[in-house]
Amino acid sequence: DQQVKQNSPSLSVQEGRISILNCDYTNSMFDYFLWYKKYPAEGPTFLISISSIKDKNEDGRFTVFLNKSAKHLSLHIVPSQPGDSAVYFCAAPSTSGTYKYIFGTGTRLKVLA
Amino acid sequence: ETGVTQSPTHLIKTRGQQVTLRCSSQSGHNTVSWYQQALGQGPQFIFQYYREEENGRGNFPPRFSGLQFPNYSSELNVNALELDDSALYLCASSPGLEQETQYFGPGTRLLVL
Numbered sequence: 001d002q003q004v005k006q007n008s009p010s011l012s013v014q015e016g017r018i019s020i021l022n023c024d025y026t027n028s029m030f031d032y033f034l035w036y037k038k039y040p041a042e043g044p045t046f047l048i049s050i051s052s053i054k055d056k057n058e059d060g061r062f063t064v065f066l067n068k069s070a071k072h073l074s075l076h077i078v079p080s081q082p083g084d085s086a087v088y089f090c091a092a093p094s095t096s097g098t099y100k101y102i103f104g105t106g107t108r109l110k111v112l113a
Numbered sequence: 114e115t116g117v118t119q120s121p122t123h124l125i126k127t128r129g130q131q132v133t134l135r136c137s138s139q140s141g142h143n144t145v146s147w148y149q150q151a152l153g154q155g156p157q158f159i160f161q162y163y164r165e166e167e168n169g170r171g172n173f174p175p176r177f178s179g180l181q182f183p184n185y186s187s188e189l190n191v192n193a194l195e196l197d198d199s200a201l202y203l204c205a206s207s208p209g210l211e212q213e214t215q216y217f218g219p220g221t222r223l224l225v226l
Contacts, residue, residue, distance in 0.1 A: 004155070032213050043117070043203055043217025044156065089155050100146070100169055101212055103155030 002027045004092045006104035014112050019077040021107045023090035028052070028068060031093040034101060035064060035075050038087045047088070048075070080111045117206050117218035125224045126194050134189045134221045138206030144168075145187040146215060147179060148203040156203055162187055163210055199225045 003026040013019045025033075032051055036044035050057040050064045050073070057064050063076045073090055087108050091101035118137045126132050138145050144163045148156035158171040162181035176192040185206070191198055201222050207215035 006155075009153075034213060036217075041219060043205070043219050045217065046213075046215070049213055091155075094158075100158040100161065100171065103148075103157070105153065105155050 001096050002029070002092050002094050002102040004090060004102045004104040006088075006090060006107050008107050009105070010108040010110070012110045012112060013080045015082055016079045019075075019080045019084065019109055019111065021075040021077075021088050021090075021109065023073040023075075023092075023104050025071050025073070025092040025102075027092075027095045028071065029093040029095060033064070033066060033073055033093075034091040035062075035073075036089045036091065036103075037084075038089065038106070044089060077109075080109075082111045082113050085109055085111050117204060117216050119202075119204050119218040119221050121221060122219070123222045123224075125226065127226050128194055128196060130194050130225075131190065131192045132194060132223060134191075134202050134204075134223070136187045136189070136204030136206075136218060138185045138187065138204075139216050142206035142208050142216075143185050144207045144210055144215075145181055145185065146205045146207070146212060147187070147189045148205065149173075149198075150201040150203060150220070151197075152200070159189070161210075161212075168210065194225045196225050199223060 035047040038044040087106045146161040147159040150156045160170040165181045181187045201220045205215040205217045
């Protein structure tokens with residue numbers, strides 16, 4: 001089945017600078033890739049998605065890039081704000097045929113004021 | 114419009130016991146998915162219910178079972194609890210099968226001693 005890796009467990013960035021969160025997956029699928037944000041004591045909330053037919057999707061300060069040949073996703077946040085401090089999960093479609101996504105282990109982003 | 118709610122928020126059980134976790138889906142949503150998030154990991158798909166029928170299951174043993182009721186609320190039951198079942202259990206509801214549109218509840222934190 002699909003494997004999703006977020007190799008950076010944590011990231012600290014100065015307010016106003018760019019945050020770049022990375023995600024690698026193993027199996028290519030014609031579907032959506034998702035990013036979620038999670039604050040403590042809350043469930044994950046959907047942040048942004050990208051269709052596998054695109055290589056970039058932008059929503060305000062958040063941009064997701066998809067490099068299909070490298071099987072790599074990245075989320076850019078610019079400018080970073082203290083309220084962006086959270087755990088970010090990427091999710092890639094499962095290859096097992098059911099309606100489900102495989103989540104990475106998350107990256108904890110801390111934006112320093 | 115109320116969001117996804119889960120009860121209880123925290124629970125402590127001992128090995129071998131049984132537990133029932135509850136989830137109320139967002140108004141208008143007929144699909145509920147359950148996830149297990151172990152410490153330091155991403156959410157792992159357990160199963161999904163669509164209009165009271167199980168629709169997809171992850172790699173979890175049969176002692177993990179569920180129900181969905183006519184009002185689309187849902188229960189997750191775990192029998193013969195093991196220490197490794199200690200985790201945050203997340204429920205997510207969506208207006209259809211597409212998990213891209215799912216909304217997560219805050220989760221139930223289960224500790225098995």
